[in-house]
Amino acid sequence: MEIKKSAIAGTLESSDVQIMLSTGKNGFEFELESDVAKQFGDQIKETIVNVLKKYKIENAEIRVIDKGALDMVIKARAITAAQRALDIVDTPQWEVL
Amino acid sequence: MDEKIQDIYLTNKKMRKKWQAFLEERGIKNFAENEVNLIQQTIGIFNEQDELIATGSLAGNVIKYVAVCDVISETKGARFNKIISELENRLSQVECFHYFVYTKPMYQKSFEHVGFKLLAATSLGILMEKGTPNITDYIASIPHFPIKKRIASIVMNANPFTKGHRFLVEKAASENDYVYVFVVNQDASLFKTNERIELIKRGTADLKNVVVVNGGDYMVSYVSFASYFIKNTDQIIKYQTMLDAKIFKNNIIKPLGITSRYLGSEPFSHTTSLYNDALKKELGNDIQVIIVPRKKISGVTVSATKVREAIATGNFGEFTDYVPKTTADYIIQNMENIQLRIRERAEN
Numbered sequence: 001m002e003i004k005k006s007a008i009a010g011t012l013e014s015s016d017v018q019i020m021l022s023t024g025k026n027g028f029e030f031e032l033e034s035d036v037a038k039q040f041g042d043q044i045k046e047t048i049v050n051v052l053k054k055y056k057i058e059n060a061e062i063r064v065i066d067k068g069a070l071d072m073v074i075k076a077r078a079i080t081a082a083q084r085a086l087d088i089v090d091t092p093q094w095e096v097l
Numbered sequence: 098m099d100e101k102i103q104d105i106y107l108t109n110k111k112m113r114k115k116w117q118a119f120l121e122e123r124g125i126k127n128f129a130e131n132e133v134n135l136i137q138q139t140i141g142i143f144n145e146q147d148e149l150i151a152t153g154s155l156a157g158n159v160i161k162y163v164a165v166c167d168v169i170s171e172t173k174g175a176r177f178n179k180i181i182s183e184l185e186n187r188l189s190q191v192e193c194f195h196y197f198v199y200t201k202p203m204y205q206k207s208f209e210h211v212g213f214k215l216l217a218a219t220s221l222g223i224l225m226e227k228g229t230p231n232i233t234d235y236i237a238s239i240p241h242f243p244i245k246k247r248i249a250s251i252v253m254n255a256n257p258f259t260k261g262h263r264f265l266v267e268k269a270a271s272e273n274d275y276v277y278v279f280v281v282n283q284d285a286s287l288f289k290t291n292e293r294i295e296l297i298k299r300g301t302a303d304l305k306n307v308v309v310v311n312g313g314d315y316m317v318s319y320v321s322f323a324s325y326f327i328k329n330t331d332q333i334i335k336y337q338t339m340l341d342a343k344i345f346k347n348n349i350i351k352p353l354g355i356t357s358r359y360l361g362s363e364p365f366s367h368t369t370s371l372y373n374d375a376l377k378k379e380l381g382n383d384i385q386v387i388i389v390p391r392k393k394i395s396g397v398t399v400s401a402t403k404v405r406e407a408i409a410t411g412n413f414g415e416f417t418d419y420v421p422k423t424t425a426d427y428i429i430q431n432m433e434n435i436q437l438r439i440r441e442r443a444e445n
Binding site: 005006007008011012013014018020022031033061063065067 | 172175178179181182185186189192194209210211212228229
């Protein structure tokens with residue numbers, strides 16, 4: 001699926017993560033800002049990529065501001081961002097969950 | 098602790114006073130009506146005693162008037178992050194995913210922590226951006242010329258494109274291998290952005306080494322240089338012109354291989370003449386800044402202002418000499434529509 005419009009989900013508050021998705025051309029391009037990027041950067045990216053793949057998204061620019069979110073929070077925010085970016089908020093793909 | 102985010106309506110005099118006092122205590126001093134009037138929404142965090150403890154505002158795609166009280170806060174920066182989150186959510190609701198913030202140099206780190214990147218810095222204030230499409234995307238969207246060539250740049254509003262503009266472009270085109278004409282993107286002028294771009298393109302179509310591109314948010318816009326469009330004090334104009342010049346210096350010159358910038362001398366507008374001074378000072382060490390005396394026809398300096406006045410009074414016939422045929426044809430074809438717009442603008 002192609003991302004048609006940019007979308008954002010999450011907040012910058014402690015224990016949360018803000019994910020912005022926009023149209024990309026070359027696979028998944030990440031920009032990650034996190035105090036724990038060194039320790040958990042790859043894991044954060046992997047969690048998001050797994051969600052996007054389930055939505056059959058192949059290209060995206062992904063901007064992530066992590067404030068120490070746990071895996072399930074990252075997943076939840078990624079799902080919301082993906083649904084918004086694909087403009088399918090009204091018809092959520094429950095099977096992805 | 099129960100802290101809640103609320104809208105602040107600045108039209109409410111009591112609230113406005115409270116809000117302004119809160120900001121003034123934290124060193125924000127510019128409350129000129131022109132600036133404050135640009136604000137579209139303001140939010141605040143209030144504590145249990147209904148005291149204001151954090152605030153931020155939006156003016157188009159610019160985040161402004163952010164201040165936070167961190168006393169008796171659970172975590173340092175929590176309120177700041179909350180305010181910025183809420184402002185970003187509101188921007189996303191209007192499908193705005195690229196925005197800016199003006200702030201003091203000391204807050205650069207705080208904004209970097211929430212994903213903003215520096216565009217330009219002066220001792221008085223800095224400009225940062227976040228989101229997409231950003232400056233990198235903007236540069237990538239512009240045609241690139243071979244490096245090591247003489248590449249000139251001109252930034253113009255061209256409201257509308259006159260023989261004066263044409264003269265400046267022609268001179269740059271004859272003295273350089275390539276010329277970028279960056280067109281002011283802000284739709285705040287009588288002639289709309291797409292009209293201004295189109296008239297420049299038509300009026301320079303014969304000059305093969307000239308490319309006309311939209312200047313985006315980065316050249317003379319509400320973001321980079323709001324005083325071009327609204328009245329302000331000299332101190333603010335000087336600060337904004339310096340910032341606009343630095344954005345150009347830090348982000349535009351190198352990736353595009355620009356070697357000079359051409360300016361028209363400015364006998365009429367005080368603001369533009371301050372802008373020319375700032376450009377000379379900021380860019381002078383990196384590229385050639387060439388100020389070209391304004392073109393005169395029968396001893397009279399050509400200016401777009403005169404052309405607009407002539408359209409307003411219906412004396413355009415006398416001024417067709419001031420504009421190239423491409424612009425004249427367009428104005429004559431759309432005379433009624435443009436005059437209507439002038440009347441509407443006068444009423445507002």
